[in-house]
Amino acid sequence: MPGIIEAVDLRKEYGSLTAVDGISFSVKKGELFGFLGPNGAGKTTTMKICECVSPRTAGSLHIFSMDPDLAGREIRSRLGVVPQETNLDNELTVAENLQIYASFFNISPVEARIRTEDLLDFFELTAKRDTLIEQLSGGMKRRLLLARAMINHPEILILDEPTIGLDPQARHHIWERLQQIRSQGNTIVITTHYLDEAERLCDRLVIMDHGKILVEGSPRDLIDTHIGMDIVEVEHTPEVVNCLNSLGIIFESVSETIQIRTKTPRQVADQILSECQGVRVVTRPASLEDVFLMLTGRRLRE
Numbered sequence: 001m002p003g004i005i006e007a008v009d010l011r012k013e014y015g016s017l018t019a020v021d022g023i024s025f026s027v028k029k030g031e032l033f034g035f036l037g038p039n040g041a042g043k044t045t046t047m048k049i050c051e052c053v054s055p056r057t058a059g060s061l062h063i064f065s066m067d068p069d070l071a072g073r074e075i076r077s078r079l080g081v082v083p084q085e086t087n088l089d090n091e092l093t094v095a096e097n098l099q100i101y102a103s104f105f106n107i108s109p110v111e112a113r114i115r116t117e118d119l120l121d122f123f124e125l126t127a128k129r130d131t132l133i134e135q136l137s138g139g140m141k142r143r144l145l146l147a148r149a150m151i152n153h154p155e156i157l158i159l160d161e162p163t164i165g166l167d168p169q170a171r172h173h174i175w176e177r178l179q180q181i182r183s184q185g186n187t188i189v190i191t192t193h194y195l196d197e198a199e200r201l202c203d204r205l206v207i208m209d210h211g212k213i214l215v216e217g218s219p220r221d222l223i224d225t226h227i228g229m230d231i232v233e234v235e236h237t238p239e240v241v242n243c244l245n246s247l248g249i250i251f252e253s254v255s256e257t258i259q260i261r262t263k264t265p266r267q268v269a270d271q272i273l274s275e276c277q278g279v280r281v282v283t284r285p286a287s288l289e290d291v292f293l294m295l296t297g298r299r300l301r302e
């Protein structure tokens with residue numbers, strides 16, 4: 001069965017700059033699909049193409065089996081979009097922001113009022129319904145953007161960095177809501193450069209860098225396929241390097257640390273602690289950060 005979004009060899013050029021360099025992906029109905037990558041990877045550009053607000057330079061794209069070049073308006077009416085920047089109307093209250101937005105979709109005033117109250121309730125903003133935007137916290141603004149994106153009962157939600165700049169509590173609040181929305185059968189596409197967000201939320205994701213997709217899979221599969229083991233980390237000093245060499249332990253240098261991939265992290269850590277003088281050892285499960293690092297040689301800045 002074709003995906004609800006099907007992209008083949010999608011490209012976007014801005015003059016001589018190639019922002020999206022021939023990517024193919026398929027988003028299935030009902031899944032939470034992620035684009036993970038550092039700043040400038042091409043995630044926002046890809047979202048804007050899918051939102052039918054920026055035409056592709058080449059490649060094919062089908063959303064609901066329709067081509068955005070031919071049916072942009074119809075596709076847009078079935079999408080809910082949260083842009084990276086907070087573009088709420090500061091002159092209006094929370095509830096007014098939702099009602100005005102509803103009018104863009106030809107939703108009747110009566111229906112808009114009902115929908116507004118339902119969404120305010122769902123996003124825990126009812127107490128703020130008559131508050132001006134500038135008096136909201138960052139987390140409340142992001143929740144209101146999500147509520148606004150859902151006003152037209154969209155079949156796909158496209159969220160560009162939905163929790164950017166929020167504190168952990170506000171991020172968790174939004175994650176819970178997104179999981180709830182997904183469990184109701186909606187399709188959600190997010191971009192993020194937060195590894196924990198990608199790991200926690202995404203059913204499947206692609207890792208993007210320099211306009212290309214490096215890998216695709218579920219977070220667990222990507223970690224198992226590319227790393228497959230736990231990580232023991234120690235500080236990178238000449239003494240530690242000598243000591244590990246003398247123990248015959250195979251390691252990799254990763255910026256200021258040394259990493260050892262192993263299926264027996266506790267034993268390796270104990271061996272290092274007993275043989276190498278005064279060294280600090282950390283053991284942890286492998287993460288998407290390790291996958292990114294292995295694929296690109298760089299850390300994904302958090």
Ligand SMILES: Nc1ncnc2c1ncn2[C@@H]1O[C@H](COP(=O)(O)OP(=O)(O)OP(=O)(O)O)[C@@H](O)[C@H]1O
Nearest residue numbers: 014017018019037038039040041042043044045046
């Ligand atoms: N309108 C534009 N005109 C020219 N270049 C652009 C335009 N929009 C994006 N770019 C460039 O395209 C590349 C990809 O940018 P994009 O915003 O898609 O990346 P991103 O992965 O979303 O990063 P971020 O998380 O910082 O938004 C960057 O080099 C960016 O400078």
